[in-house]
Amino acid sequence: MNFMSFKIPDGIGSLVNLSTLSMSRNNFSGGIPSSIQNLTNLENNSGLSGEIPTWLFRLQKLRKLRLGGNKLQWNNNGSIFPQSKLTHLSLSSCGLEGKIPDWLKNQTDLSFLDLSLNRLEGSFPKWLADLKMGNIILSDNRLSGSLPPSLFQSLRLFVLALSRNNFSGHIPNTVGETSLMILKLSENNFSGSVPKSIANIYRLLWLDLSKNKLSGEFPRFSQDSLLALLDISSNEFSGDVAASFGLNTVSLTMSRNNFSGEFTKLSFLKHLDLHDNKIAGMFPSFISRLSQSLEVLSLRNNSLKGSITEDISTLTSLKVLDLFENSLDGTLPSNLGNLTGMVESPTSSSSIVSSFISEITDLSETESQDLEVIWKRVKQVISNRNFYLYTVLDLSKNKLRGEIPTSLGNLKSLKLLNLSHNDIYGSIPQSFGGLEKLEILDVSYNNLSGKIPQTLSWMFWI
Known part of the structure; x- marks a missing residue:
């Protein structure tokens, strides 16, 4: 990473043997110099700014094109006749408008497509589904309509990220026929039940x-499922929460639904969010x-009864x-003070999602598994990447x-301790003076x- 801000010199086109050009994470001024089209051996081009010229696609040996960035603009979406056979194309945040470019139909070698963070409209074209790509990332657009069933009839599909669009309809029953590892359909308008076949995706x-607006009972995954991260929050799921999950599950976010009952044993779980x-x-x-490795447990706003026992x-x-x-x-059991995860200050900023995702893909959108808490009497969301900064004990109401x-x-290491709205009596312990992070x-x-x-007179409300 650098922060160079000069104009890209025209003389760069004299480097005729150059095969890879990477200029990402800089602040170059001006446009893409036309002399770059002299680089006929160029295979990988990334990190440029300005208007995207159509001659880029006449570089016959170009295989990987990454032009994502807020300073890039795409002003000629319909007159492209590529002479290159791309394997990777990333035009994230390039101001793309209209429908998904149909010149992609002829890019039969394409395995990675990222058109996220644009203003694309229209439906998911069947021809795109039939290209049988490995990675399709179209999040943060204005796409709508239902998904073609053929999209999931590919054993090559590895990542499908369609979050934050306007897709609707049911998730196709063919979803279980794919070999997906990552499936992200959040913040759309999908409805109906989730096909049971989704649990058959052996490497999900x-x-x-x-x-979304999904409802019904959530499918049961077998004990040997590889599913590690699940977020089905803010839907209309119902039934017993004791749906089966595999031994590899580390994070379950199932808040804001209509689940009832109790939940099954989860031996390796680190994050469990069932609030509301x-x-x-x-x-x-x-x-x-519950797993002894559990780091986050949110059961806020449910109907739990009984006392908090020493088992905590x-x-x-x-x-x-x-x-x-x-x-x-x-x-309140006295051994609440033995929760060593709240005693020792965390030393790492690693998160479940970021550490997991870095092992399997270069997918840029790693948001998910966030946590909602009451902070200063207001609902606030803690990002997964910032969990290490927050240690919370909330037993209020x-x-x-x-x-x-x-x-x-x-x-x-406690940052927040909330015991309000109970029937607690006596005095505030002098030992609270040792809550140095509070x-x-x-x-x-x-x-x-x-x-x-x-020692506490300056820090809290009574």
Whole structure:
């Protein structure tokens, strides 16, 4: 990475033996010099700015063309007659308008296509589905209509990312016939049930169907499934949450649905978000089914009952525990202070998604698995990449009673501690002076008495 900002010299065209030209992540001024068309051996061209000239596609040996960037503009979408046979094409954020360019029909060697972050309209063309590409990334456009069933009848399709468009209709029943590893259809208008055949995609690793209008029961995956990341939040799914997931599952985001019942044992899970559902039952029965490697547990706004038992201390990796607005009662167990994930300050900024995705693909859009919390009494979303900055314990709006255990003062990495809207009495422990990372402490709407510890008098609301 550099930050060079001069104009690309015309003399670059004299480098006639050049086969690879990469100028990405700079701030070059001016347009693409016409002398580049003299580089007849050019195979890889990336990182330029200005208007995209049509002569680029007359470079017969050009195989990989990456021109993504906010400074690029595409002003001649319809008069392209490429003489090159591209294998990779990325025109992300190039101001493309209208329909998906039909000159792509003849690019039969194309395996990677990224036209994301443009203003493309119209439907997903059948001819594009029939090209049998490995990677198709069309997220953040204005595409609409239903998906052609033939799109999923390819064993070559590796990544399909269509998030944040206006696609609608049902997910085709042929979805199970593909060999996808990454399927991202979030923030569209898909409706109906998810075909059960989706669980037959033997190498599916990441599935994101969030923010659609999907309903019914979610398909069950076998124990030997490779599925690692699942986000089906903000839909209309219902039924028992105990749908089966494979032993490789590390992140489940299933919030804002109509799931009920209890959930099955999940041995290797690190992230479980079930907030805003209809999960019922006694809280203790959940603990034995959760992985000791669990880092995020959000069951906010459900119907859990019973007391928080001593078993909670087995979740030693927890960094976020959000039980806001349930019907939990009983006293706070003293060994809450033994949650070592909230004691030791994190030392790494790695996230589940970013570390996982870097191992399998160069896909740029790695958003997903974000977490919603109540921060300063307002709902805020914590990005997955910033989880390491937040350690949260929220037990507010329940029916908890008794005194605050002094052991909570051991949780030295806590950023937020919310015990408000309960029936807690006694005084605030002096040990809270050791909560050196604390930014928010909310103990309002309880029956506390006594004085505020001097070390905390500046930091919280009562």
